[in-house]
Amino acid sequence: MTRVPEVLLRHRVGIEPYLGDSAYGPTYGPAIEAVPALVAPSPRMARAPDGREFTAAATFIAAPDLDCPLGSRITLPDGRTATATIVARHTAPGLPVPACTEVSCE
Known part of the structure:
Protein backbone atom coordinates (compact mmCIF):
# COMPACT_ATOMS: atom_id res chain seq x y z
CA MET A 1 0.00 0.00 0.00
CA THR A 2 1.41 3.37 -0.96
CA ARG A 3 0.93 6.43 1.21
CA VAL A 4 0.10 9.97 0.23
CA PRO A 5 3.51 11.53 -0.51
CA GLU A 6 4.63 13.83 2.30
CA VAL A 7 5.53 16.53 -0.23
CA LEU A 8 1.81 16.90 -1.10
CA LEU A 9 0.81 17.51 2.53
CA ARG A 10 1.69 21.21 2.51
CA HIS A 11 -0.32 22.43 5.53
CA ARG A 12 0.03 21.74 9.25
CA VAL A 13 -2.90 21.12 11.58
CA GLY A 14 -3.11 20.55 15.32
CA ILE A 15 -5.17 17.67 16.73
CA GLU A 16 -6.42 17.20 20.29
CA PRO A 17 -7.81 13.62 20.30
CA TYR A 18 -11.28 13.28 21.79
CA LEU A 19 -11.23 10.95 24.82
CA GLY A 20 -14.86 11.11 25.90
CA ASP A 21 -17.24 13.11 28.05
CA SER A 22 -16.81 13.83 31.73
CA ALA A 23 -19.01 15.58 34.25
CA TYR A 24 -17.45 18.84 33.04
CA GLY A 25 -17.82 18.31 29.30
CA PRO A 26 -15.67 16.75 26.60
CA THR A 27 -12.12 15.71 27.47
CA TYR A 28 -9.19 15.70 25.07
CA GLY A 29 -5.79 14.05 25.01
CA PRO A 30 -2.48 15.85 24.62
CA ALA A 31 -2.31 18.06 21.54
CA ILE A 32 -0.43 16.76 18.52
CA GLU A 33 1.09 19.78 16.79
CA ALA A 34 2.14 20.26 13.16
CA VAL A 35 0.44 17.20 11.66
CA PRO A 36 1.17 17.23 7.88
CA ALA A 37 -2.08 17.61 5.92
CA LEU A 38 -3.58 19.01 2.75
CA VAL A 39 -6.43 21.32 3.79
CA ALA A 40 -9.38 22.35 1.63
CA PRO A 41 -10.75 25.34 3.59
CA SER A 42 -13.85 25.90 1.45
CA PRO A 43 -17.17 24.96 3.06
CA ARG A 44 -19.15 22.02 1.67
CA MET A 45 -22.20 20.03 2.63
CA ALA A 46 -21.55 16.75 4.46
CA ARG A 47 -23.55 14.12 6.32
CA ALA A 48 -22.52 13.11 9.85
CA PRO A 49 -22.61 9.45 10.97
CA ASP A 50 -25.87 10.15 12.82
CA GLY A 51 -27.50 11.25 9.53
CA ARG A 52 -27.70 14.99 10.05
CA GLU A 53 -26.45 17.29 7.31
CA PHE A 54 -24.01 20.06 8.15
CA THR A 55 -21.67 22.47 6.44
CA ALA A 56 -18.10 21.26 6.81
CA ALA A 57 -15.87 24.23 7.68
CA ALA A 58 -12.86 22.44 6.19
CA THR A 59 -11.77 19.04 4.96
CA PHE A 60 -8.24 17.70 5.00
CA ILE A 61 -6.32 14.59 4.06
CA ALA A 62 -3.39 13.21 6.01
CA ALA A 63 -1.36 10.03 6.38
CA PRO A 64 -3.37 6.77 6.49
CA ASP A 65 -2.28 6.04 10.07
CA LEU A 66 -3.60 9.35 11.47
CA ASP A 67 -5.16 8.97 14.93
CA CYS A 68 -8.12 11.37 14.92
CA PRO A 69 -11.23 10.04 16.71
CA LEU A 70 -14.62 11.59 15.95
CA CYS A 105 -14.58 19.37 10.35
CA GLU A 106 -17.56 21.30 11.60
Whole structure:
Protein backbone atom coordinates (compact mmCIF):
# COMPACT_ATOMS: atom_id res chain seq x y z
CA MET A 1 0.00 0.00 0.00
CA THR A 2 1.41 3.37 -0.96
CA ARG A 3 0.93 6.43 1.21
CA VAL A 4 0.10 9.97 0.23
CA PRO A 5 3.51 11.53 -0.51
CA GLU A 6 4.63 13.83 2.30
CA VAL A 7 5.53 16.53 -0.23
CA LEU A 8 1.81 16.90 -1.10
CA LEU A 9 0.81 17.51 2.53
CA ARG A 10 1.69 21.21 2.51
CA HIS A 11 -0.32 22.43 5.53
CA ARG A 12 0.03 21.74 9.25
CA VAL A 13 -2.90 21.12 11.58
CA GLY A 14 -3.11 20.55 15.32
CA ILE A 15 -5.17 17.67 16.73
CA GLU A 16 -6.42 17.20 20.29
CA PRO A 17 -7.81 13.62 20.30
CA TYR A 18 -11.28 13.28 21.79
CA LEU A 19 -11.23 10.95 24.82
CA GLY A 20 -14.86 11.11 25.90
CA ASP A 21 -17.24 13.11 28.05
CA SER A 22 -16.81 13.83 31.73
CA ALA A 23 -19.01 15.58 34.25
CA TYR A 24 -17.45 18.84 33.04
CA GLY A 25 -17.82 18.31 29.30
CA PRO A 26 -15.67 16.75 26.60
CA THR A 27 -12.12 15.71 27.47
CA TYR A 28 -9.19 15.70 25.07
CA GLY A 29 -5.79 14.05 25.01
CA PRO A 30 -2.48 15.85 24.62
CA ALA A 31 -2.31 18.06 21.54
CA ILE A 32 -0.43 16.76 18.52
CA GLU A 33 1.09 19.78 16.79
CA ALA A 34 2.14 20.26 13.16
CA VAL A 35 0.44 17.20 11.66
CA PRO A 36 1.17 17.23 7.88
CA ALA A 37 -2.08 17.61 5.92
CA LEU A 38 -3.58 19.01 2.75
CA VAL A 39 -6.43 21.32 3.79
CA ALA A 40 -9.38 22.35 1.63
CA PRO A 41 -10.75 25.34 3.59
CA SER A 42 -13.85 25.90 1.45
CA PRO A 43 -17.17 24.96 3.06
CA ARG A 44 -19.15 22.02 1.67
CA MET A 45 -22.20 20.03 2.63
CA ALA A 46 -21.55 16.75 4.46
CA ARG A 47 -23.55 14.12 6.32
CA ALA A 48 -22.52 13.11 9.85
CA PRO A 49 -22.61 9.45 10.97
CA ASP A 50 -25.87 10.15 12.82
CA GLY A 51 -27.50 11.25 9.53
CA ARG A 52 -27.70 14.99 10.05
CA GLU A 53 -26.45 17.29 7.31
CA PHE A 54 -24.01 20.06 8.15
CA THR A 55 -21.67 22.47 6.44
CA ALA A 56 -18.10 21.26 6.81
CA ALA A 57 -15.87 24.23 7.68
CA ALA A 58 -12.86 22.44 6.19
CA THR A 59 -11.77 19.04 4.96
CA PHE A 60 -8.24 17.70 5.00
CA ILE A 61 -6.32 14.59 4.06
CA ALA A 62 -3.39 13.21 6.01
CA ALA A 63 -1.36 10.03 6.38
CA PRO A 64 -3.37 6.77 6.49
CA ASP A 65 -2.28 6.04 10.07
CA LEU A 66 -3.60 9.35 11.47
CA ASP A 67 -5.16 8.97 14.93
CA CYS A 68 -8.12 11.37 14.92
CA PRO A 69 -11.23 10.04 16.71
CA LEU A 70 -14.62 11.59 15.95
CA GLY A 71 -15.10 14.66 18.13
CA SER A 72 -11.40 15.60 18.18
CA ARG A 73 -10.58 19.29 18.29
CA ILE A 74 -8.72 20.44 15.16
CA THR A 75 -6.71 23.64 14.83
CA LEU A 76 -6.60 24.61 11.15
CA PRO A 77 -3.64 26.42 9.52
CA ASP A 78 -5.49 29.76 9.67
CA GLY A 79 -6.00 29.41 13.44
CA ARG A 80 -9.68 28.42 13.36
CA THR A 81 -10.75 25.61 15.68
CA ALA A 82 -13.15 22.94 14.45
CA THR A 83 -14.45 19.51 15.48
CA ALA A 84 -13.76 16.32 13.53
CA THR A 85 -17.20 15.10 12.44
CA ILE A 86 -16.32 12.58 9.72
CA VAL A 87 -13.16 10.48 9.60
CA ALA A 88 -12.75 8.23 6.54
CA ARG A 89 -9.82 5.98 5.77
CA HIS A 90 -9.25 5.49 2.04
CA THR A 91 -7.31 2.43 0.88
CA ALA A 92 -7.13 0.51 -2.37
CA PRO A 93 -5.08 -2.64 -1.74
CA GLY A 94 -3.34 -3.84 -4.86
CA LEU A 95 -3.95 -0.62 -6.81
CA PRO A 96 -1.27 2.01 -7.41
CA VAL A 97 -3.15 4.79 -5.61
CA PRO A 98 -2.11 6.33 -2.28
CA ALA A 99 -3.88 5.54 0.96
CA CYS A 100 -4.93 8.44 3.20
CA THR A 101 -7.25 9.56 5.97
CA GLU A 102 -9.86 12.21 5.15
CA VAL A 103 -11.29 14.35 7.96
CA SER A 104 -14.26 16.73 7.63
CA CYS A 105 -14.58 19.37 10.35
CA GLU A 106 -17.56 21.30 11.60
